Amino acid sequence: MQHYSIAVPRNIQFGENLLQELPLLLPPGCRVLAVCGSHCRRRVADLLPGAVIAPPVRAELPLEDVENLLQLARSEKITAVIAVGGGSVMDAGKTVAALIPLEGSVKEYFYGERKIPGKGVFFAACPTTSGTGAEMTSNAVICDAATGIKQSLRHPEMTADLALVDPVLTYGSPADVTASSGFDALVQAVEATLSRKANTFTRSISMIAAMQIFEHLAGAVEDDPQARNAVAEGSMMTGIAFAQSGLGAVHGIAHPLGSICRVPHGVACAVLFPAVMRRNMPYARILNDIFGSDPLEKYQILLRKCGLPGSFRDYGLKKDHYDFIIRNCRSGSMKCNPADLSDSDVAAILDEVC
Ligand SMILES: [Zn+2]
Numbered sequence: 001m002q003h004y005s006i007a008v009p010r011n012i013q014f015g016e017n018l019l020q021e022l023p024l025l026l027p028p029g030c031r032v033l034a035v036c037g038s039h040c041r042r043r044v045a046d047l048l049p050g051a052v053i054a055p056p057v058r059a060e061l062p063l064e065d066v067e068n069l070l071q072l073a074r075s076e077k078i079t080a081v082i083a084v085g086g087g088s089v090m091d092a093g094k095t096v097a098a099l100i101p102l103e104g105s106v107k108e109y110f111y112g113e114r115k116i117p118g119k120g121v122f123f124a125a126c127p128t129t130s131g132t133g134a135e136m137t138s139n140a141v142i143c144d145a146a147t148g149i150k151q152s153l154r155h156p157e158m159t160a161d162l163a164l165v166d167p168v169l170t171y172g173s174p175a176d177v178t179a180s181s182g183f184d185a186l187v188q189a190v191e192a193t194l195s196r197k198a199n200t201f202t203r204s205i206s207m208i209a210a211m212q213i214f215e216h217l218a219g220a221v222e223d224d225p226q227a228r229n230a231v232a233e234g235s236m237m238t239g240i241a242f243a244q245s246g247l248g249a250v251h252g253i254a255h256p257l258g259s260i261c262r263v264p265h266g267v268a269c270a271v272l273f274p275a276v277m278r279r280n281m282p283y284a285r286i287l288n289d290i291f292g293s294d295p296l297e298k299y300q301i302l303l304r305k306c307g308l309p310g311s312f313r314d315y316g317l318k319k320d321h322y323d324f325i326i327r328n329c330r331s332g333s334m335k336c337n338p339a340d341l342s343d344s345d346v347a348a349i350l351d352e353v354c
Helices: 018-025 038-047 063-075 087-099 106-110 175-194 200-221 225-245 249-261 265-283 286-291 295-305 319-328 332-336 343-353
Strands: 011-014 032-036 080-085 122-127 139-144 149-154 162-165
Touching: 011 018, 011 225, 018 038, 018 122, 018 162, 032 038, 032 063, 032 087, 038 080, 063 087, 063 106, 063 139, 080 087, 087 106, 087 122, 087 139, 106 139, 106 149, 122 225, 162 225, 175 200, 175 225, 175 249, 175 265, 175 286, 200 225, 200 286, 200 295, 249 265, 249 319, 249 332, 249 343, 265 295, 265 343, 286 295, 319 343
Parallel strands: 011 162, 032 080, 080 122, 122 162
Antiparallel strands: 139 149
């Protein structure tokens, strides 16, 4: 029997209009720093009148933004951090909450010169897009523009104390954002299901999540509230699963490809998925249970329906980029992929999506 351990936020809350409950779920008497996406700053400021509202952080979370946030949090003597936004916002909040009580800069922890010893201050994560799963994971992805390095800061104790998933926060978000974050969630759910590190517990969650996202994603892109709720729930479940099981080669390749060609993460995953899955087919009979017969055709139909491209032609992926992508794709995700992929397999995958 396989050994495994499961780490999840201490308190997971899912449901419509739950954000208004947030003040009641915070530690009594805490001094709050709120990191928010730009469209919900007003709302969060009204909800938490005493909170310090942080300046916005950028997408592809820059190290510099987290550094500024940490200085602000320490000078304001913050004892609880809440993040209401997409992946970068949650990763920024997660990092700052871990580092507030410690000495040293974000950079020192990012490059391993200092180690996170344990639990930071209280941290609550409230996603406003359905896709990243960052409310469930114990890592934060940060980019250092000075060196071009994009990597995770991680510690088991960085897992949120409270993950509050209110699907109403996703209502009305633009179709392209919904499509790319939703495909990220779908690909994550499938990769988590096929991962070498998956187990019965995680697979039972990620597989249902994949089916639910696949069924409702087109409706969510059209802003149907019931479909939005279903995709938000699927994305949350996916986060729980892949925080334990890891992902696969789509994510391994998507990271360097996204950084060199500036492709949004969800789009990179969505486009790479069929080419990678063709190599996983001997291990991937489960795709028929998720998508039905002819799984990759069904997938392509959904991709077109959601307005996403079938290749990276518009992003200028060229043979010159292959070397960088092949050198930088051998991450933890790659090691979880069921099929072993050689450098020439990766090059052949890139040929199919050029
Ligand atoms: Zn992803």
